[in-house]
Amino acid sequence: MLGSFVGVLFDGFAYGMLLFLLSVGLSVTLGMMNFVNLAHCSFAMLGGYVTVTLMDRLGWPFFATLPVAFLAAAAASAALERALFRPLYRASDLDQCLLTIGIVFVSVAGAAYVYGTVQQPVQLPDYLRGAVTFGSLRFPVYRLFLIGAALVVTVVLVAALEHTRFGARVRAAVDNQRMARGLGIDVDGVFAVTFALGSGLAGLGGALAIEIVGLDPSFAFTYLIYVIIVVSVGGLASIGGSFVAATLLGISDMAGKYYVPQLGAFLIYLVMVGLLMWRPTGLFGRR
Amino acid sequence: MARAMTPEEVPVRTSMRTTRIALALAAALFGVAPAHAEPTVKIGLIMPYSGQFADPAAQMDNAIKLYMKQNGDTVAGKKIEVIRKDTGGVAPDVAKRLAQELIVRDKVDILAGFVLTPNALAAGDVSAEAKKLMVVMNAATAIITTKSPYMVRTSATVPQLTETFGTWARKSGIKQVYTMVSDYGPGHDAEQGFQRGFKDAGGEVVGSVRFPVANPDFSAFVQRAKDMNPEAIFIFVPGGVQPAAVGKALAERGIDAKKTKVLGMGELTEDEARKSMGDASLGIVTVYHYDHNHDSVLNRGFVKAFNEANAGRNPNIYSVGGYDGMRLIYDALKKTGGKTEGDALVAAAKGMKWESPRGPIGIDPETRDIVQTVYIRRVEKVGGQLLNVEFDRIENVKDPFKARTTR
């Protein structure tokens, strides 16, 4: 009994980390930059397709594809930021919403055109398959790896955004554009880099997630709800908040499905509604 | 309609002239279709070409194209014209509207396609009202064909596969089973069918669970099943993303198909799912009515032609459903000598029997539903490739649901 409880906690935590990796980029673009970026999962999908293509068609090792997935999504978003998002930073939320939904449509159609509608096979190297046995408990290797990856991303991001000059500039530019400009900060440049960072993280998250959740063109829509749930529950602009929210949601979802499977489909939404009623600005939200 | 309204709304003084131009333009766009010199038979295909179920639709469409390429587009002196309509997913209101429009505007003679049950059910009303032949090429809920006397099905029904499988499982020596299905209509049908077949044959169901339809991670459910330690597990999930996810969860949890028998509907070991699962898929036993690995001359030719036409991709159940559906339409038209009245076509289709890539199949004259061989397959490694290898079969299976209700 205790064994299964530990197992459920572990699975829930790993699932939470998966959600975290998918959504942490959004807490940068939506949370920090206040841009309603519904195309977040399009960038994640791009990362996923990059990884699949490199692994399946070109035979690259899995780990080598991850930085490429990050860079590809970052580059794509940098181009889009320049062309489409930048003029809309000050537009209404609704316009941003419409624009990014348009991008989702285009990306889904593009993916279907290039890769077909078929489910992409994701074959991991053997050392990431299987499980580590610990007494009577089994810890799947890939989930351990996901947890590790999420922790690394969290530490690096928090360090980069809160303890470096770049991070200080980002925060200044996001808080008050005019003042930041006055201080000689290249606000446009900072925004472009920040946006690329958020989307690159999405690409990385996508590349890491497809092993568990699969990949086809509807990816860009399917996981949108989950990432927005994580970011809103965590509190906008809070990396730590997203981490905690993803953990809570992952564990409660997993525990619910294990112990009360009849409620399986309801749980993640119930938890979200409950948490938001308790803290409307999210667990770590300031606004 | 709407094209004519938009220009009217421009708040600047609309001149009569612009209005007239707009109307003329609109009439040109939507006006009477050009008259055909040649007599045609029009087939309206209603499928979810976009959205979550786009892949089944694409696979079916590819087979339809292949059939027409192989057999020409003229039957009984009439040219076959196909009109494709997208429902965008589960949308019975859209499917019904498209069926209506196909009939009143495009004047189609036959409705076909139908990957999804709710859409097929909704269009069934239209088929009944307009007295048009409707060929269901995939949707597998048992009751569908009762919706219209002009409906025939060339895919399979869920109970046809699962109930048969349940009976087979007990006979193969399994005494206890735990069932896991997706929590929606087809899943419930699969659960019910399998449990009925298994229990009627004397087996015991030790537990069951239903997973949410949108479920990215199956590990909790699989863990739960493992903790019950049943002799066998029966699994049904819709095709697409989920089979691979379930398969990976099974492997991660250390459920070994050699110790705990893993049974499933054929979706579980589709091509892409097996590829993603790798060796973890070895030993999974599934039930289905078609696999591209089926050994027959006809099938080898079909698979080869399909591969060539679709960049090496293999046909699947959707493809064979579409392929046989076209075969049915062609043969029925030949029988009626090109007459397209629903009564004539459905009469021609009743009792029809032919050799399909999946084996011998026929249309039950009473229920208009498919009669076919159900195959039991196991995933094995053949020449380094993971394949569904047929090792048992039950021939001439009718839909047991309708067999019960009509009896």
Place this chain on the structure above:
Amino acid sequence: MTTSGAGAAPVLSTRGLEKSFGSLVVAREISVAVPPGVRYALIGPNGAGKTTLVNLVTGMLRPDAGRIFLGEDDITSLPPSERVKRGLVRTFQINTLFPHLTALEAVTLAVCERRGHASTWWRGLPAYRDAVDEAYGILASLALGADCYQLTRALGYGQQRLLEIALALATRPKVLLLDEPAAGVPRGESPALFAAIAALSNDITVLFIEHDMDVVFRFASRIIVMVGGRVLVEGTPPEIAADARVREVYLGCTRHA
């Protein structure tokens, strides 16, 4: 610290109001009593807690301790809109208006809310002639009659300040709390604005926050001085002008600033 003014029963009074945000205390034992009909000025250096006091009194903030009375009634736990209905009304230091409503619409809105028309959704606005007339009258009295068909955001800054007051007047206040009504208005225009305030009916008790001492001493009949979340002293303008403590902590600094 309670100092009664003209001896009449106060229209607005507070007893021992306390408020702090974490360790920052923004209101400390504030007890004031405002007699009817006066023009009260609330002054003090930045951060003295003037706006906080207005927020506490109008219900935008909840006090940690203390009570608030409107006339005889304890209104401490009433929601803001309920206090407005009872005649306790404020304006905002930063324009808090309806950018995409015309001035006429905005004031009509306020009038309709007061008259209880605002929950009626089955009759058109033009049917409420009296309400529209009243709204127009208020605007005209503040010299906004000609521009009242403009969207609020198209109005000049000074006009927007007047609109703030017009909105407050439309609620028929008994007590009107004006938070720096002339904030941001060019120095030359603020006397005109205060003249409009001074011309308000004597039925309305006005309490205003203001930094410009010339204006304060010209228009206020009584003055409250706040420092560090406390009421330092309260009295008539000559009393305040003569008060050594005020000179020391307050007047001295601003005169030079």
Place this chain on the structure above:
Amino acid sequence: MATVSLEALRGPHGYLRAQTRWRRTEIAFWLATLLPFLLFPSYLQLASQIAITALFAVSLDLILGYAGIVSLGHAAFFGLGAYAAGLISKFGWGEPLSGLVLASTLAGVAGYGASVVVVRFRHLALIMITLGMGLLLHEAANSASWLTGGADGLQGVRIRPLLELFSFDLWGRAAYAYALLMLFLTFLVARRVINSPFGLSLRGIRENAVRMPALGAPSRAHVRKVYTIAAVMAGMAGALLAQTTSTVSLEVLSFQRSADVLVILILGGAGRLYGGILGAILYMVARDQFSGINPQYWYFWIGLLLIAVVLFLPNGILGGLGRAAAWWRRVSP
């Protein structure tokens, strides 16, 4: 500036009357909605579904465009109306008009219940709570398959002919007439709502929610009321769809439907009442045409359309048209 003096001449009453007066373009528009009967008789079924979607979008506009409440779960009320209408007919009451009234009332009751929760939140929390409630209802309908028919859809919906005279046939004449009439009647109500003192207060809430309590306005009561009215309308739209197609499936409650109607409203222009209608026409006609030409990749073109509208017509089509009209007035003497 010429306009200002004109308004000053009219006086405040004349000005407000002019604001609420029927414009010629409006009358022309509503007359034009009759044209499909003559010009496109084979498109009436599509026209009826456009009218239903337009009604749904107008309902969303009341809460989003006028009261500033962004909802991603508005399909909850649409779906409730649809299921209610379907179930009423399934259990033997096939008369459409009374079914419509009953179904919309039920959606309204649910809307009032939801509004009590919704008014407490704003911004992202509000969006997510509406989304969460919508998704929970969707899951509940899936679970309650004994009542709803689950994923297969509700079976046995039988609707009697409208007024016992006009049956919902393959051509969709009755369907369009019925849907259009209901759209028009609801539109009249919505128009009256926004031109009423209540509507003015709603705009006040949208423009500045913080200011309203300082004017003595019971904002939450206003929001509860408009949310209920909007739920009635959304329920009516859902009931119309169920009745005109005799089908109800889980999809009526889906997130996709909530998101689609939001896109449609933004596309047309929120806060303008006609925005939802124009958006529905444009989106659904474009979708019908694009998917007719290219059933597999049509949403690529829809996506481009959305992007183009945002870039060239911010605030939706009506926002863009409004600016174009203003520009035209400025350049033309």
